[in-house]
Amino acid sequence: MTRPPHVAVVGAGIVGASIAWHLAQAGATVTLVEAGTAGGLATGASFAWINASWGNPHPYFRLRTRSMADWRRLGAALPDLPLAWCGGLLWDLAPDELDTYARTHGAWGYGIRPVDRAAIAALEPNLLAPPARAVHVAGEGAVEARAAALALVADAARRGARLLTGSFVRALATLGGTVVGIETAAGRIGADAVVLAAGVATPALAATAGAMVPLAPRPGLLIESAPSTPLLNGIVIAPELELRQAADSRLVIAADFEDDAETAAHATFARAIAMVRGVGALTLDRHQVGLRPIPPDGFPIVGAVPGVPGLHVAVMHSGVTLAPAVGRHVTDVVLYGRHDALFDPYGPARFAASA
Numbered sequence: 442m443t444r445p446p447h448v449a450v451v452g453a454g455i456v457g458a459s460i461a462w463h464l465a466q467a468g469a470t471v472t473l474v475e476a477g478t479a480g481g482l483a484t485g486a487s488f489a490w491i492n493a494s495w496g497n498p499h500p501y502f503r504l505r506t507r508s509m510a511d512w513r514r515l516g517a518a519l520p521d522l523p524l525a526w527c528g529g530l531l532w533d534l535a536p537d538e539l540d541t542y543a544r545t546h547g548a549w550g551y552g553i554r555p556v557d558r559a560a561i562a563a564l565e566p567n568l569l570a571p572p573a574r575a576v577h578v579a580g581e582g583a584v585e586a587r588a589a590a591l592a593l594v595a596d597a598a599r600r601g602a603r604l605l606t607g608s609f610v611r612a613l614a615t616l617g618g619t620v621v622g623i624e625t626a627a628g629r630i631g632a633d634a635v636v637l638a639a640g641v642a643t644p645a646l647a648a649t650a651g652a653m654v655p656l657a658p659r660p661g662l663l664i665e666s667a668p669s670t671p672l673l674n675g676i677v678i679a680p681e682l683e684l685r686q687a688a689d690s691r692l693v694i695a696a697d698f699e700d701d702a703e704t705a706a707h708a709t710f711a712r713a714i715a716m717v718r719g720v721g722a723l724t725l726d727r728h729q730v731g732l733r734p735i736p737p738d739g740f741p742i743v744g745a746v747p748g749v750p751g752l753h754v755a756v757m758h759s760g761v762t763l764a765p766a767v768g769r770h771v772t773d774v775v776l777y778g779r780h781d782a783l784f785d786p787y788g789p790a791r792f793a794a795s796a
């Protein structure tokens with residue numbers, strides 16, 4: 442009888458958690474190694490909007506909608522996952538861009554609907570100054586990303602995965618150019634395959650086996666209020682800020698910022714609460730800066746690393762949206778050598794030419 446392959450997954454954010462869960466569910470022997478505590482870094486700072494929204498070419502739209510469907514699959518497998526299919530309302534585009542978005546994505550079957558001020562007010566009665574026009578996508582949602590990662594890790598452990606937290610991976614272990622495991626402070630962990638899902642730390646780790654995985658990380662700001670009363674029904678994407686209400690009714694606000702995160706957090710929070718009726722004296726509870734793990738071309742980097750047998754990577758922005766599809770795909774590739782053509786454009790090989 443052949444033993445199941447042993448796969449070491451580095452990083453227990455939403456991406457590594459999903460990969461570990463899918464591998465464990467498929468019967469692999471899994472060791473999930475995390476430098477800190479499970480739940481991730483970017484993951485804990487994520488706005489966690491699950492979407493296939495504007496600005497993406499059709500193949501990438503298809504991957505994102507596949508993953509939206511895969512979130513529903515995960516939600517059926519783990520009913521306690523903190524998912525909310527609450528819909529998204531968006532107007533952070535110029536009128537002609539809004540039209541183009543509604544037209545293209547409508548033709549692609551996204552379930553997108555142009556809405557006027559009255560319809561916006563019906564969707565979100567507590568918006569104080571609803572815009573004249575927006576688009577609404579009922580099929581979009583959000584997930585409490587860190588909690589979801591923890592739930593996936595816990596279920597993977599129930600299925601036999603070993604979780605090592607507080608275990609910093611210093612380097613990949615190689616033998617004759619093949620990756621044969623990972624080096625931690627506690628020693629080497631041998632593995633048949635290693636998956637790097639270490640977010641912004643992925644390039645440095647890949648480099649220890651001579652692999653180039655380029656990233657151009659960008660900071661993003663996440664702001665949370667103290668719990669409030671229910672005020673918003675769904676996700677609101679307005680110019681310069683994104684807004685939703687979490688399961689425990691905290692307002693969650695994401696924004697980009699230029700210089701000083703503290704000042705930007707207070708200014709963004711003030712703008713957000715000025716948009717919503719009934720927030721009263723709601724206070725800013727906390728803010729954090731998360732590094733978005735963005736590949737140079739903006740698309741995910743997922744798959745086997747060419748020329749480095751035994752090594753796979755999974756690093757991306759929109760990792761919350763994409764985690765379920767990535768977990769399934771990486772499992773198919775690592776365990777069965779089965780490659781989903783939807784992932785063809787996103788392999789690490791595309792950067793080899795520029796190395």
Ligand SMILES: Cc1cc2nc3c(=O)[nH]c(=O)nc-3n(C[C@H](O)[C@H](O)[C@H](O)COP(=O)(O)OP(=O)(O)OC[C@H]3O[C@@H](n4cnc5c(N)ncnc54)[C@H](O)[C@@H]3O)c2cc1C
Pocket residue numbers: 451452453454455456457458474475476477478479480481482483484485486487488489490491608609610611638639640641642643646660661662663695696730731732733734755756757758759760761762763
């Ligand atoms: C402000 C903000 C808003 C965002 N909004 C959205 C959104 O609305 N929708 C969406 O889909 N995406 C969004 N994103 C992006 C998304 O959050 C990330 O793509 C996703 O969380 C990446 O998950 P990850 O598991 O790859 O990385 P991380 O969550 O960063 O996890 C990586 C893990 O690897 C561990 N690690 C690193 N190095 C080592 C090592 N040497 N040894 C062991 N462990 C190691 C880290 O400790 C960490 O736990 C947002 C990001 C930010 C910052």
